[in-house]
Amino acid sequence: MQRKFKGLVTGLALSASLFAPAAVSADRELLNSSYDIARELFAAYNVHFNEYWNEQNGDNVDVSQSHAGSSRQAQAIIQGLKADVVTFNQVTDINILHTRGNLIPENWAERFPNNSSPYYSTMAFLVRKGNPKNIQNWDDLIKEDVALIMPNPKTSGNGRYTYLAALGYAQDSFGDDQQKIDGFLRDFLGQVKVFDSGGRGATTTFIEREIGDVLLTFESEVLNLVDRYDNGEYEVVTPKVSFLAEFPVTWIDEYVQQNGTEELAKAYLEHLYSEDAQRLLAGFNYRVHNDTVKEETSDRFPEVKLLPISAIAGSWENATEKHFASGGKLDQLQRRK
Numbered sequence: 001m002q003r004k005f006k007g008l009v010t011g012l013a014l015s016a017s018l019f020a021p022a023a024v025s026a027d028r029e030l031l032n033s034s035y036d037i038a039r040e041l042f043a044a045y046n047v048h049f050n051e052y053w054n055e056q057n058g059d060n061v062d063v064s065q066s067h068a069g070s071s072r073q074a075q076a077i078i079q080g081l082k083a084d085v086v087t088f089n090q091v092t093d094i095n096i097l098h099t100r101g102n103l104i105p106e107n108w109a110e111r112f113p114n115n116s117s118p119y120y121s122t123m124a125f126l127v128r129k130g131n132p133k134n135i136q137n138w139d140d141l142i143k144e145d146v147a148l149i150m151p152n153p154k155t156s157g158n159g160r161y162t163y164l165a166a167l168g169y170a171q172d173s174f175g176d177d178q179q180k181i182d183g184f185l186r187d188f189l190g191q192v193k194v195f196d197s198g199g200r201g202a203t204t205t206f207i208e209r210e211i212g213d214v215l216l217t218f219e220s221e222v223l224n225l226v227d228r229y230d231n232g233e234y235e236v237v238t239p240k241v242s243f244l245a246e247f248p249v250t251w252i253d254e255y256v257q258q259n260g261t262e263e264l265a266k267a268y269l270e271h272l273y274s275e276d277a278q279r280l281l282a283g284f285n286y287r288v289h290n291d292t293v294k295e296e297t298s299d300r301f302p303e304v305k306l307l308p309i310s311a312i313a314g315s316w317e318n319a320t321e322k323h324f325a326s327g328g329k330l331d332q333l334q335r336r337k
Contacts, residue, residue: 002291026062028053028264033083035157036198041284042087048280049271053264054087061264068113068196070157077101082255084265086222089218089247090157091115091309092316103254117246119286122164122306124219125237126206126226133213134308137239138169141214142187148192149212151202153323158199160324162216163189165243167323169309172241186333218245223285244306247286 008152034042046063053061060130066083074093077083088094097103109116117165127135133146141148152158166188167181174180196202199217203225206215215222249272251265271277278290282297313319323329 006220020337023227027059028261030061030084030261030264030268031066031082032063032085032087032268033066033077033081034202035073035089035195036067036202037158037218038087038089039065039067040202040224041235041281041286044280044284045272045277046163048277049268051057052271052274052276053267061268063268067200069151069155071155072198077103077252077255082259084256084259084261085123085249085251085269087249087269088157089245090160090249091246092320093157094248094250095316097250097252100118101229101254104250105250105253108250111250112269113273115246115248115249116250118269119247119281119288121218121220121245121247121286121306122242123216123239123245124222124242125239126215126217126222126239127213127235127237127266129155129233129235131235131237133312135237137237138166138188138241139172140175141193141216143303146214147193147212148188148191148214148216149196149206150192150216151199151203152195152197154198156199158202159195159245160319161218161245163330164309164312164319165241165307168312169239169241171312172305172307179288182333184324189330189334208219221286223300226283241305241307242284243312244308246255292310298332 032042042065049063052060063096066081070088070093073086073088074096077086077097086094091109094108098106110120125135127133133143134140134196140146150162153159153163166185170181170184174184192207193212196205199221202215202217203204203221205211207225219238226234247291249269251262251269256262275290275292278288278293281290282293287301288294309316309319313322321328
Protein backbone atom coordinates (compact mmCIF):
# COMPACT_ATOMS: atom_id res chain seq x y z
CA MET A 1 0.00 0.00 0.00
CA GLN A 2 1.42 3.36 -1.03
CA ARG A 3 0.49 6.52 0.82
CA LYS A 4 1.34 10.21 0.84
CA PHE A 5 1.19 11.94 4.22
CA LYS A 6 1.26 15.57 5.25
CA GLY A 7 1.19 17.12 8.68
CA LEU A 8 0.55 13.95 10.67
CA VAL A 9 2.49 15.03 13.74
CA THR A 10 -0.06 16.19 16.27
CA GLY A 11 0.03 19.64 17.76
CA LEU A 12 1.10 18.22 21.09
CA ALA A 13 4.13 16.42 19.66
CA LEU A 14 5.07 19.25 17.34
CA SER A 15 4.89 21.94 19.99
CA ALA A 16 6.84 19.83 22.46
CA SER A 17 9.64 19.07 20.01
CA LEU A 18 9.95 22.43 18.30
CA PHE A 19 8.98 24.87 21.02
CA ALA A 20 10.51 23.52 24.19
CA PRO A 21 10.23 25.94 27.11
CA ALA A 22 13.14 27.95 28.34
CA ALA A 23 15.56 26.03 30.53
CA VAL A 24 14.50 25.65 34.12
CA SER A 25 16.54 24.76 37.15
CA ALA A 26 16.53 20.97 37.50
CA ASP A 27 15.88 19.44 40.91
CA ARG A 28 16.25 15.87 39.65
CA GLU A 29 18.22 14.27 36.81
CA LEU A 30 17.86 11.14 34.68
CA LEU A 31 19.87 9.61 31.86
CA ASN A 32 17.89 7.83 29.14
CA SER A 33 19.89 5.61 26.78
CA SER A 34 17.94 5.16 23.54
CA TYR A 35 18.17 4.06 19.91
CA ASP A 36 19.48 6.47 17.35
CA ILE A 37 16.33 7.64 15.53
CA ALA A 38 14.47 8.47 18.77
CA ARG A 39 16.06 11.88 19.34
CA GLU A 40 13.05 14.01 18.40
CA LEU A 41 10.60 11.66 20.11
CA PHE A 42 12.27 11.83 23.50
CA ALA A 43 13.08 15.52 23.18
CA ALA A 44 9.31 15.95 23.09
CA TYR A 45 8.51 13.34 25.73
CA ASN A 46 11.04 14.75 28.19
CA VAL A 47 9.30 18.13 28.08
CA HIS A 48 5.95 16.40 28.53
CA PHE A 49 7.18 14.27 31.44
CA ASN A 50 8.78 17.22 33.21
CA GLU A 51 5.47 19.10 33.09
CA TYR A 52 3.66 16.05 34.47
CA TRP A 53 6.23 15.45 37.21
CA ASN A 54 6.32 19.12 38.20
CA GLU A 55 2.54 19.21 38.49
CA GLN A 56 2.55 16.06 40.62
CA ASN A 57 5.63 16.72 42.78
CA GLY A 58 6.56 20.39 42.47
CA ASP A 59 10.09 19.89 41.20
CA ASN A 60 11.73 19.73 37.78
CA VAL A 61 13.47 16.86 36.01
CA ASP A 62 16.33 17.25 33.55
CA VAL A 63 16.48 14.15 31.32
CA SER A 64 19.75 13.73 29.45
CA GLN A 65 19.73 11.63 26.29
CA SER A 66 22.26 9.23 24.82
CA HIS A 67 21.55 7.99 21.28
CA ALA A 68 23.21 5.37 19.07
CA GLY A 69 22.41 1.96 17.65
CA SER A 70 20.74 0.07 20.49
CA SER A 71 23.33 -2.74 20.46
CA ARG A 72 26.11 -0.19 20.92
CA GLN A 73 24.14 1.51 23.67
CA ALA A 74 23.72 -1.77 25.53
CA GLN A 75 27.45 -2.45 25.31
CA ALA A 76 28.23 1.05 26.60
CA ILE A 77 25.97 0.46 29.61
CA ILE A 78 27.68 -2.85 30.38
CA GLN A 79 31.01 -1.02 30.18
CA GLY A 80 29.86 1.58 32.71
CA LEU A 81 27.52 4.15 31.13
CA LYS A 82 25.31 4.70 34.18
CA ALA A 83 21.99 5.17 32.41
CA ASP A 84 18.94 5.20 34.66
CA VAL A 85 16.57 3.92 31.96
CA VAL A 86 16.81 2.40 28.52
CA THR A 87 14.24 2.85 25.75
CA PHE A 88 15.49 0.47 23.09
CA ASN A 89 14.13 -0.99 19.87
CA GLN A 90 14.99 -4.63 20.47
CA VAL A 91 14.48 -7.11 23.29
CA THR A 92 17.88 -8.76 22.94
CA ASP A 93 19.69 -5.49 23.60
CA ILE A 94 17.97 -5.32 26.97
CA ASN A 95 18.40 -9.02 27.68
CA ILE A 96 22.17 -8.73 27.56
CA LEU A 97 22.03 -6.18 30.36
CA HIS A 98 21.00 -9.18 32.44
CA THR A 99 22.98 -11.99 30.85
CA ARG A 100 26.27 -10.12 30.37
CA GLY A 101 26.03 -7.27 32.82
CA ASN A 102 23.87 -8.60 35.65
CA LEU A 103 22.40 -5.09 35.84
CA ILE A 104 18.70 -6.02 35.65
CA PRO A 105 16.65 -9.10 36.61
CA GLU A 106 15.80 -11.83 34.13
CA ASN A 107 12.06 -11.02 34.32
CA TRP A 108 12.46 -7.33 33.42
CA ALA A 109 9.87 -7.62 30.60
CA GLU A 110 7.16 -8.47 33.14
CA ARG A 111 7.45 -5.14 34.96
CA PHE A 112 5.24 -3.18 32.54
CA PRO A 113 2.33 -4.16 30.24
CA ASN A 114 2.78 -5.53 26.71
CA ASN A 115 6.13 -7.12 27.54
CA SER A 116 7.35 -3.70 28.71
CA SER A 117 6.79 -2.31 25.21
CA PRO A 118 4.65 0.86 25.49
CA TYR A 119 4.59 1.36 21.71
CA TYR A 120 5.46 -0.55 18.55
CA SER A 121 5.99 -0.16 14.84
CA THR A 122 6.82 -2.15 11.73
CA MET A 123 9.08 -1.80 8.72
CA ALA A 124 8.23 0.38 5.71
CA PHE A 125 9.89 1.81 2.61
CA LEU A 126 10.64 5.42 1.74
CA VAL A 127 10.84 6.06 -2.01
CA ARG A 128 11.52 9.19 -4.02
CA LYS A 129 8.88 11.41 -5.61
CA GLY A 130 6.63 9.57 -8.05
CA ASN A 131 7.97 6.18 -6.91
CA PRO A 132 10.03 5.88 -10.14
CA LYS A 133 10.95 2.23 -9.55
CA ASN A 134 7.28 1.31 -8.83
CA ILE A 135 8.00 -0.25 -5.44
CA GLN A 136 4.86 -1.86 -4.01
CA ASN A 137 6.05 -4.82 -1.93
CA TRP A 138 9.10 -6.81 -0.85
CA ASP A 139 9.46 -8.63 -4.16
CA ASP A 140 9.98 -5.31 -5.96
CA LEU A 141 13.12 -4.70 -3.91
CA ILE A 142 15.09 -7.40 -5.72
CA LYS A 143 14.76 -5.84 -9.17
CA GLU A 144 18.20 -5.42 -10.70
CA ASP A 145 17.97 -1.62 -10.98
CA VAL A 146 16.82 -0.99 -7.38
CA ALA A 147 19.41 0.19 -4.84
CA LEU A 148 18.51 -0.24 -1.17
CA ILE A 149 19.70 1.65 1.91
CA MET A 150 19.27 0.06 5.34
CA PRO A 151 20.98 -0.21 8.73
CA ASN A 152 23.43 -3.03 9.29
CA PRO A 153 21.82 -5.99 11.12
CA LYS A 154 25.16 -6.58 12.85
CA THR A 155 25.10 -3.23 14.62
CA SER A 156 21.47 -2.09 14.59
CA GLY A 157 18.21 -3.42 16.01
CA ASN A 158 16.53 -1.51 13.18
CA GLY A 159 18.61 -3.51 10.69
CA ARG A 160 17.76 -6.82 12.35
CA TYR A 161 14.07 -5.96 12.21
CA THR A 162 14.38 -5.20 8.49
CA TYR A 163 16.16 -8.49 7.82
CA LEU A 164 13.55 -10.42 9.82
CA ALA A 165 10.71 -8.61 8.04
CA ALA A 166 12.17 -9.68 4.70
CA LEU A 167 12.55 -13.21 6.05
CA GLY A 168 8.95 -13.19 7.26
CA TYR A 169 7.74 -12.10 3.83
CA ALA A 170 9.74 -14.89 2.18
CA GLN A 171 8.36 -17.49 4.59
CA ASP A 172 4.84 -16.21 4.03
CA SER A 173 5.34 -16.36 0.26
CA PHE A 174 7.30 -19.60 -0.14
CA GLY A 175 6.15 -21.71 2.80
CA ASP A 176 8.64 -24.44 3.66
CA ASP A 177 10.72 -24.06 0.49
CA GLN A 178 13.98 -23.10 2.15
CA GLN A 179 15.81 -22.83 -1.16
CA LYS A 180 13.42 -20.13 -2.40
CA ILE A 181 13.52 -18.35 0.97
CA ASP A 182 17.32 -18.27 0.93
CA GLY A 183 17.32 -17.22 -2.70
CA PHE A 184 15.06 -14.25 -2.00
CA LEU A 185 17.10 -13.14 1.00
CA ARG A 186 20.36 -13.47 -0.93
CA ASP A 187 18.96 -11.35 -3.74
CA PHE A 188 17.52 -8.85 -1.26
CA LEU A 189 20.79 -8.38 0.61
CA GLY A 190 22.63 -8.15 -2.70
CA GLN A 191 20.59 -5.07 -3.62
CA VAL A 192 21.75 -3.12 -0.53
CA LYS A 193 24.09 -0.36 -1.67
CA VAL A 194 24.90 0.95 1.82
CA PHE A 195 24.66 -0.80 5.19
CA ASP A 196 24.81 2.03 7.73
CA SER A 197 25.63 1.42 11.39
CA GLY A 198 22.23 2.66 12.57
CA GLY A 199 18.84 3.90 11.43
CA ARG A 200 19.66 7.59 11.50
CA GLY A 201 22.82 7.02 9.47
CA ALA A 202 20.74 5.19 6.85
CA THR A 203 18.31 8.11 6.72
CA THR A 204 21.20 10.56 6.26
CA THR A 205 22.62 8.46 3.43
CA PHE A 206 19.27 8.38 1.62
CA ILE A 207 18.11 11.96 2.26
CA GLU A 208 21.24 14.09 2.49
CA ARG A 209 23.68 12.08 0.38
CA GLU A 210 20.86 11.18 -2.05
CA ILE A 211 22.06 7.60 -2.43
CA GLY A 212 19.70 4.74 -3.23
CA ASP A 213 16.15 4.24 -4.48
CA VAL A 214 14.56 2.86 -1.31
CA LEU A 215 15.21 3.50 2.38
CA LEU A 216 14.19 0.57 4.60
CA THR A 217 13.55 1.53 8.19
CA PHE A 218 10.81 1.85 10.78
CA GLU A 219 7.38 2.95 9.61
CA SER A 220 7.55 5.72 12.19
CA GLU A 221 10.77 7.06 10.69
CA VAL A 222 9.53 7.13 7.09
CA LEU A 223 6.25 8.78 8.11
CA ASN A 224 8.14 11.39 10.11
CA LEU A 225 10.31 12.10 7.07
CA VAL A 226 7.30 12.57 4.80
CA ASP A 227 5.83 14.92 7.42
CA ARG A 228 9.05 16.91 7.43
CA TYR A 229 9.42 17.08 3.63
CA ASP A 230 5.77 17.82 2.89
CA ASN A 231 6.33 18.91 -0.73
CA GLY A 232 5.82 15.40 -2.10
CA GLU A 233 9.55 14.79 -2.43
CA TYR A 234 9.19 11.40 -0.76
CA GLU A 235 6.47 8.76 -0.54
CA VAL A 236 5.74 5.90 1.86
CA VAL A 237 5.19 2.32 0.80
CA THR A 238 3.90 -0.01 3.50
CA PRO A 239 4.34 -3.70 2.61
CA LYS A 240 1.40 -6.00 3.25
CA VAL A 241 3.44 -8.40 5.39
CA SER A 242 6.02 -7.19 7.86
CA PHE A 243 7.56 -7.62 11.29
CA LEU A 244 6.10 -6.66 14.66
CA ALA A 245 8.74 -4.27 15.97
CA GLU A 246 8.36 -3.80 19.72
CA PHE A 247 10.14 -1.02 21.63
CA PRO A 248 11.00 -2.36 25.09
CA VAL A 249 11.88 -0.21 28.08
CA THR A 250 13.27 -0.81 31.54
CA TRP A 251 15.06 0.90 34.38
CA ILE A 252 18.62 -0.27 35.18
CA ASP A 253 18.36 -1.61 38.72
CA GLU A 254 22.06 -1.43 39.50
CA TYR A 255 22.41 2.18 38.39
CA VAL A 256 19.17 3.66 39.72
CA GLN A 257 20.15 2.35 43.14
CA GLN A 258 23.56 3.97 42.82
CA ASN A 259 22.04 7.21 41.50
CA GLY A 260 19.10 7.33 43.92
CA THR A 261 16.66 7.63 41.01
CA GLU A 262 14.61 4.43 41.24
CA GLU A 263 11.23 6.08 41.91
CA LEU A 264 11.80 8.72 39.24
CA ALA A 265 13.01 6.21 36.65
CA LYS A 266 9.98 3.98 37.16
CA ALA A 267 7.63 6.95 36.86
CA TYR A 268 9.36 8.12 33.66
CA LEU A 269 8.71 4.78 31.98
CA GLU A 270 5.29 4.13 33.47
CA HIS A 271 4.04 7.48 32.17
CA LEU A 272 4.72 6.32 28.61
CA TYR A 273 1.55 4.23 29.00
CA SER A 274 -0.65 7.21 29.93
CA GLU A 275 -3.20 8.40 27.39
CA ASP A 276 -1.49 11.75 26.89
CA ALA A 277 1.90 10.15 26.33
CA GLN A 278 0.40 7.54 24.01
CA ARG A 279 -1.12 10.37 22.00
CA LEU A 280 2.30 12.04 21.80
CA LEU A 281 3.86 8.75 20.65
CA ALA A 282 1.20 8.38 17.97
CA GLY A 283 1.99 11.96 16.91
CA PHE A 284 5.45 10.70 16.06
CA ASN A 285 3.85 7.95 13.98
CA TYR A 286 4.32 5.06 16.37
CA ARG A 287 1.57 2.50 16.83
CA VAL A 288 0.28 2.41 20.41
CA HIS A 289 -1.79 0.19 22.69
CA ASN A 290 -4.20 2.72 24.23
CA ASP A 291 -7.67 1.99 22.78
CA THR A 292 -8.77 5.63 22.71
CA VAL A 293 -5.66 6.78 20.87
CA LYS A 294 -5.80 3.79 18.50
CA GLU A 295 -9.32 4.79 17.52
CA GLU A 296 -8.26 8.41 17.01
CA THR A 297 -5.42 7.37 14.69
CA SER A 298 -7.03 4.42 12.92
CA ASP A 299 -6.79 6.13 9.51
CA ARG A 300 -3.07 6.73 9.93
CA PHE A 301 -1.85 3.16 10.01
CA PRO A 302 -2.90 0.62 7.36
CA GLU A 303 -3.75 -2.96 8.22
CA VAL A 304 -0.59 -5.05 7.96
CA LYS A 305 0.04 -8.71 8.67
CA LEU A 306 2.48 -8.21 11.53
CA LEU A 307 4.56 -11.30 12.24
CA PRO A 308 6.04 -11.65 15.75
CA ILE A 309 9.50 -13.06 16.32
CA SER A 310 7.94 -16.38 17.39
CA ALA A 311 6.38 -16.85 13.94
CA ILE A 312 9.59 -16.06 12.05
CA ALA A 313 12.44 -17.44 14.13
CA GLY A 314 10.91 -19.06 17.22
CA SER A 315 12.55 -16.67 19.68
CA TRP A 316 15.02 -13.81 19.81
CA GLU A 317 17.64 -16.16 21.21
CA ASN A 318 17.21 -18.47 18.24
CA ALA A 319 17.21 -15.57 15.77
CA THR A 320 20.43 -14.23 17.23
CA GLU A 321 22.19 -17.59 17.21
CA LYS A 322 20.96 -18.76 13.80
CA HIS A 323 20.92 -15.53 11.80
CA PHE A 324 23.08 -12.82 13.35
CA ALA A 325 25.94 -14.60 15.12
CA SER A 326 29.31 -14.76 13.41
CA GLY A 327 29.07 -17.33 10.62
CA GLY A 328 25.27 -17.41 10.87
CA LYS A 329 22.68 -17.22 8.14
CA LEU A 330 23.22 -13.50 7.51
CA ASP A 331 26.94 -14.02 6.92
CA GLN A 332 26.28 -17.06 4.73
CA LEU A 333 23.77 -15.20 2.55
CA GLN A 334 26.17 -12.29 2.03
CA ARG A 335 29.09 -14.51 1.17
CA ARG A 336 30.24 -14.10 -2.42
CA LYS A 337 30.08 -17.28 -4.46
